[in-house]
Amino acid sequence: MPFFKSLVALLLLASASQCVLGQEIMSVSVEGNTNSEAYYIISSSGFVTGIELEPTLVRAAVKRIYRLGLFEDVSVDTTIVPGGVDVVIRVKEFPTVSTVRFLGNRKISDGKLEEEVGVLEGEIISPQRILLWKSRILDAYEEKGYLLAEVSAERVVEEEGQARINFVIDEGRRVRIREIKIHGNEHFSDSKIEMQMSNREKTWYRSASFKEDEFDTDLGKIVHFYKTDGYADCQVVDHEIAYDSLKEWMYITVTVDEGKRYRIGDISFTGNDVLGSGLLAGLLNYEKGDIYNAEKLDRSLMEIYSAFGEEGYIYASVTPSESVRNDTLIDIEYSITENSQAYVRRIDIAGNTKTREKVIRREIKVLPGDVFRRSSLVRSQRAVFNLGFFEDVTIDSRPANEKGDIDLIFNVREKATGQIGMGLAYSGVDKLTGYLTLSLPNLLGRGESSYIKLEKGGTKQNFEIGFTEPWLFDTPISAGLDLFHLTRERDAYDDKRIGGSVNASRPLPWLDYTRAYWMYRLEQREIIIHDDSDVGSYILDQAGKKTASTTRIALVRDTRDSFFNATVGTRNLISGEWAGGYLGGQIKYQKYEAETRWYHPVLWNNVLMIRARGGFVDGYREGEAVPISERFFVGGVGDWGIRGYGDWGGDIGPRDAFDNPVGGRTAAVLNAEYKIPLTKGVYVLAFADAGNVWESFQDIEINSTDDLKRGAGFGVRIEIPLMGVMGFDFGYGFDKSPPGWVPHFQIGTAF
Secondary structure: OHHHHHHHHHHHHHOOOOOOOOEEEEEEEEEOOOOHHHHHHHHHHOOOOOOEEOOOHHHHHHHHHHHHOOOOEEEEEEEEEEEEEEEEEEEEOOOEEEEEEOOOOOOHHHHHHHHHHOOOOOOOOOOHHHHHHHHHHHHHHHHHHOOOOOOEEEEEEEEEEEEEEEEEEEEOOOOOOEEEEEOOOOOOHHHHHHOOOOOOOOOOOOOOOOOOOOOHHHHHHHHHHOOOOOOOOOOOEEEEEEEOOOOOOEEEEEEEEEEOOOEEEEEEEEEOOOHHHHHHHHHHHOOOOOOHHHHHHHHHHHHHHHHHOOOOOOOEEEEEEEEEEOOOOEEEEEEOOOOOOOOOEEEEEOOOOOOOOOHHOOOOOOOOOOEHHHHHHHHHHHHHOOOEEEEEEEEEEEEEOOOOOOEEEEEEEEOOOOOEEEEEEEEEEOOOEEEEEEEEEOOOOOOOEEEEEEEOOOOOOEEEEEEEOOOOOOOOOOOEEEEEEEEEOOEEEEEEEEEEEEEEEEEOOOOOEEEEEEEEEEEEEEEEEEOOOOOOOOHHHEEEEEEEEEEEEEEEOOOOOOOOOOOOOOOOOOOOOOHHHHHOOOOOOOEEEEEEEEEEEHHHEEEEEEEEEEEEEEEOOOOOOHHHHHHOOOOOOOOOOOOOOOOOOOOOOOOOOOOOOOOOOEEEEEEEEEEEEEEOOOOEEEEEEEEEEOOOOOOOOOOOOOOOOOEEEEEEEEOOOOOEEEEEEEEEEEOOOOOEEEEEEOOOOOO
């Protein structure tokens, strides 16, 4: 090696040139360096002018310079000069990377290998770096099951100071798992244990590539699996990996010692004063006499910590200890040190460049001086995020004093909220519609919102303008004003509305996550019949202009983690709407609706949503007509969607003698969706829908499955900036005539 050659040369030089030793160093210089600073080399060597030159000093200097990892050869020369010696450090630098090539790789692309290896142009090519790069290549092949891959590196000098690296790869055969045998197992079968592992045997649907980095975890999973069924002493005592003659197939043998099966004995708590033992026992996921289950014990420990944290004892220590009794029972004792309560000293806001601080602070549910409670913190984070003004909201904390109090920092990342949008929207009801919107949801950073919307299409013409103040007079009352001019064209008539509304809402302090809403709307409605001979008497009687004076009251309890893309939580609504009567106007009806939505996370960040919605509308007197615009039309997508059927009552519900849909006074729909995210803003879903519309409650046949129209299918959703959600659903209607598939395409709306 160059290092030892240089060292031997220096020793020979030292023995043959005793005249220079003990002489004073007059100067130190460097030769051969191109990319390295001479000052850096000299300072690392230990040579200093004015000191005597000694053999140990020379040897140490060479070692130090080699340790820098920049040079493949180092030597030291001396020249006798008046008064002492001049020292010259001669170095040969490692070349730097000009290009990298991969040869022989078929299973992994050049681009993927470049990403895994991370070689940068201009890096030095030292033996240590080459060893690291080869190791990264082998790791990439191991992940794909190519455990026999080999890599060599060739350094090809192209010009002074630069070189090309060729990584020559022999991929070898892919090693796959032919068989996994378990020895020592009496309680569980081989296949049951194998199901706990990431590495599995080869089947027709599984490639069974061996993942070495996950094998140790697999052994731990086996032990954990046993410990969830009472075998608290289970161990993996041995494992063996063998190959066939071609090293293409792998045979794994795992030997376990199951030990005894235990049940839970006595459960006790010590050191707890704030939370009683009875309360803590109620938090446990197990009881005395249950089969020992390590997973339930872990969950129980987290529940205890959460209970103390909810009371501000975030520094509490809980140590479970287990002791075996009578060979079959495990007594569990929780030793608790509560420590002191933590209080919130101050709350800071960071990252808000547009939104005013008070807009954020009024959503925070914890105040300075409050006991620190995790639930209040989670609610605060959710409320700030659901303003819709931020891409992300995170919370940091820092110790405030020696007593254990803490400061909280809400870090927000603003997003562009003001939108000027124009484009096309499509739904089965309104067909293709062009729109222009100006939306300012965080006006001047005050949290206020305003919008102007223009829509014109084949069956819809709309103009809207509105303004909402979310905190009226700095109270949690939201108030808004909307004006509209809407025309919808149906097959036999046009429905035209001109008017405005005022609305207000506020949270109910005695009901968590619940908000009360009130609205009053005054409008002029007009039904314009295209041809009197094409409609029945019910629609014909509604022709002309009428005034509607309407009010609506609703209660909404919303615990979803996000209003925009929920993954967990519920939304429940109940509302009543009344027109006419004491409110005046020519249109009279009463209308009641209820809805519940449940979101539940499942495997791999997938989300299951279940929804039920029902409604009833009627006049104030028996036999009184209900406006057609207030009756229920089910089918297609939307609030009353049943996919697999035509929109707006095209396939479901009562019709008049001229086959015009007239809707019903009672409606119910059930929807289930299983959503699978693919990338950010893109997800696919499977769905099942059912429902119907009836003229009255008496028409509902509860015991008849034929009374519900059923649909199922699949869809895709893509979030498009400035437009909203583009969706395509393909639903199969089982109960229409004839049954079949119906596409549902929409832009700018979501189901």
